[in-house]
Amino acid sequence: MGAVKTKRMPRAVREQQMLDAAVEIFGRRGYMAASMDEIAELAGVSKPLVYLYLNSKEDLFTACIRREAKALVEAVRAGVHTDLPADRQLWDGLQAFFAHTGQHPHAWSVLHLQARTHGEPFAAEVAAMRAEIVAFVTQLIAVAAREAHRAPDLPEHEVAGLAEALVGAAESLAAWANTTEGVSARQAAATLMNFAWAGLGNLMGGRPWTAPPEPQPLT
Template sequence: MGAVKGKRVPRAVREQQMLDAAVITFARHGYRAASMDGIAELAGVSKPLVYLYLHSKEELFSAVIRREAAALVAAVTAAVEPHAPADRQLWSGLTGFFAHTAAHPDSWAVLHQQARTQGEPFAHEVAAMRAGLVDFVADLIGAAARESECAADLPAREVAGLAHALVGAAESLAEWANVPPEGAGSDDAPPADPRAAAERTAATLMNFAWTGLHRMMTGERWGPGVAAESPGVGD
């Protein structure tokens, strides 16, 4: 009697295993230094099988970017609390962003460091993801303006600029959030609970950005040579 053959792994499962291995390899070695041999070995498959499924290193990298970008966007949108006030929705979405990037550091390294520096078409893939996040944040800012009954005071271009700034700040904070500074004490270290760490980082950004947004929505504007009035002065 012949040997019993092992159970065949479905193509979709095998492909995800290859993508998982590719994320780790690209994040830790960089796109140019990453090898298909190394990816195949980490995935536990032959190199010809990687080429059969994903055709080339370039197509493999593009597939990785698309999958990881979709996962990040899904995490952000799923984290938003529906029907909550706009500020709470924005905070919960930021929390989802920071929680996902902290839980998937290799994925974030591919999106934020590798893909952006390798030219087209990779940079375009990441730009499309970022544009989606900017539109999402702009919608939340617009909703907040409507809640404050000042939509006319925030032109669409200004809302778009604020959304770009907020997304850029979130991207920068994601690099910083879970790395305590050298010589930092226990008060400076990220919370042991990853969710608490994400919430604290989101609150840091909200305290920086939302206070200014709220003041804009009430009609207060900064300008060079215009002194801001302190709360309670003259009351």
């Protein structure tokens, strides 16, 4: 009898299978401790095939970062409908963010922890992803705030600072939620809305907090 022939898996499908395995191993063990042997075994392929497709451990890690960063940005953008009120847009965006990071904890570990601590090329990939999310949130806050109290001259740096603070808080909260049992995406989003919306709501209503006057130098 002749050998049984099996259908060859398309390269693109096989590559995604390898990336799935790599994200899990990198997320669980960290970049330095992860081995190509483990990744190949989990993917169900030989180690030489992983090298043939993705060249090196560094290239494999970079491919993981790029894929997961793109997926996160797309999830957040897809969750927001710009025809809704500003608070609803923010709520939907936060829910999309926390749902994605909660459903893909290994990917979030790769983006939030591993990529930032293992060299500039990796950190730069994540920084590009983060900048895209910050720009998206900046635009959301800017449009809503200016329309709410008719202030077209609201300082750019103030809006940008709010977006940076909000994204930073979301990143930290996602890391906490993924390691705290029983915290859902909806609960995490509600926590951040309660923390942030009081201030944003006042800003959009024309009631910004005013800092006390700076002390005058003694003469």
